[in-house]
Amino acid sequence: MSTVIHFSPDLSVWILHNLNQGCAPTALIQEMQAQQMTAQAAHAIVAAFVTARQSGQPPPVDSVVIEDAQQAPQPGRQSAQASEPDYVYEAPIFHSGSTLHTTDRSVRIAARAARPMLAVLEGLLSADECEELITLARPRLTRSTVVDPPTGLNVVTGQRSSLGMFFRLQENGLIARLDKRISEAMNLPIENGEGLQILHYPTGAGSAPHFDFLIPSNAANQNSIARSGQRVSTMVTYLNDVASGGETIFPQAGWSVSPQRGNAVYFEYCNSRNQVDHGSLHASNPVERGEKWVATKWMRQRRFVSADGV
Ligand SMILES: O=C(O)CCC(=O)C(=O)O
Numbered sequence: 001m002s003t004v005i006h007f008s009p010d011l012s013v014w015i016l017h018n019l020n021q022g023c024a025p026t027a028l029i030q031e032m033q034a035q036q037m038t039a040q041a042a043h044a045i046v047a048a049f050v051t052a053r054q055s056g057q058p059p060p061v062d063s064v065v066i067e068d069a070q071q072a073p074q075p076g077r078q079s080a081q082a083s084e085p086d087y088v089y090e091a092p093i094f095h096s097g098s099t100l101h102t103t104d105r106s107v108r109i110a111a112r113a114a115r116p117m118l119a120v121l122e123g124l125l126s127a128d129e130c131e132e133l134i135t136l137a138r139p140r141l142t143r144s145t146v147v148d149p150p151t152g153l154n155v156v157t158g159q160r161s162s163l164g165m166f167f168r169l170q171e172n173g174l175i176a177r178l179d180k181r182i183s184e185a186m187n188l189p190i191e192n193g194e195g196l197q198i199l200h201y202p203t204g205a206g207s208a209p210h211f212d213f214l215i216p217s218n219a220a221n222q223n224s225i226a227r228s229g230q231r232v233s234t235m236v237t238y239l240n241d242v243a244s245g246g247e248t249i250f251p252q253a254g255w256s257v258s259p260q261r262g263n264a265v266y267f268e269y270c271n272s273r274n275q276v277d278h279g280s281l282h283a284s285n286p287v288e289r290g291e292k293w294v295a296t297k298w299m300r301q302r303r304f305v306s307a308d309g310v
């Protein structure tokens with residue numbers, strides 16, 4: 001199910017003007033909320049404009065479509081939507097400080113943001129580890145054909161789509177070492193992690209804006225949430241340098257993270273009240289030149305148990 005949010009030409013002109021002036025998207029969202037628009041509608045509209053700008057696409061004309069999972073306001077439901085509590089930013093799960101120390105590697109935190117909570121890590125993986133992951137994953141890649149916005153999985157746009165595969169948790173020595181290091185960096189137990197996912201984006205491929213958390217109203221997610229709890233955080237590690245394009249973008253934060261081999265972007269989006277942060281919306285810009293490889297780790301609230309019980 002999806003909902004169309006219409007907006008006026010005046011609003012469109014206002015958003016474009018302010019973005020061109022360098023206004024922060026969050027400031028626009030706040031102003032729209034001050035004008036009685038719901039947080040969800042304001043987020044969705046501004047995110048659509050920012051995403052279009054960052055990916056060189058034309059801006060939306062007079063409407064945006066959002067999934068019910070994003071809890072879109074519908075005409076006549078404004079008051080119900082307005083009363084929905086905003087996401088409460090609690091103390092991050094993530095480490096504080098400018099360097100984090102895992103068992104076998106110290107990793108520098110190059111930058112961080114609070115809302116959404118995200119951080120850029122330098123040198124989480126060595127160049128050799130990145131190469132080894134690509135070598136092991138390459139023969140096992142399958143096309144990411146599932147386009148499923150409610151789950152945030154494998155959502156691919158562009159003329160070509162990405163290819164992906166999953167390693168089983170600790171399936172060999174290298175993966176065990178990396179599962180341990182990445183879980184330490186994410187400050188959660190190794191068993192809360194889903195198996196490491198490798199994605200390969202050929203030239204032209206990217207991913208559409210999506211959330212990584214599971215949408216509880218989606219029947220397909222309910223069993224998974226019952227088994228392992230919600231997803232709470234993501235670590236995307238870049239396995240190669242991309243000649244041009246392929247940035248991970250966070251439209252609502254106005255952030256764009258360049259893919260650089262061994263570096264990673266971390267973000268979290270679920271608090272102890274089980275609220276999920278719609279500010280964690282993100283996408284991969286299409287790869288303009290070269291190719292892009294990433295390793296993604298998703299963490300759950302509890303030990304991860306897959307559909308087949310392992
Ligand atoms: O490739 C990226 O930059 C983002 C990957 C991503 O969003 C995901 O794996 O969920």
Ligand SMILES: [Fe+2]
Pocket residue numbers: 152210211212282
């Ligand atoms: Fe994602």
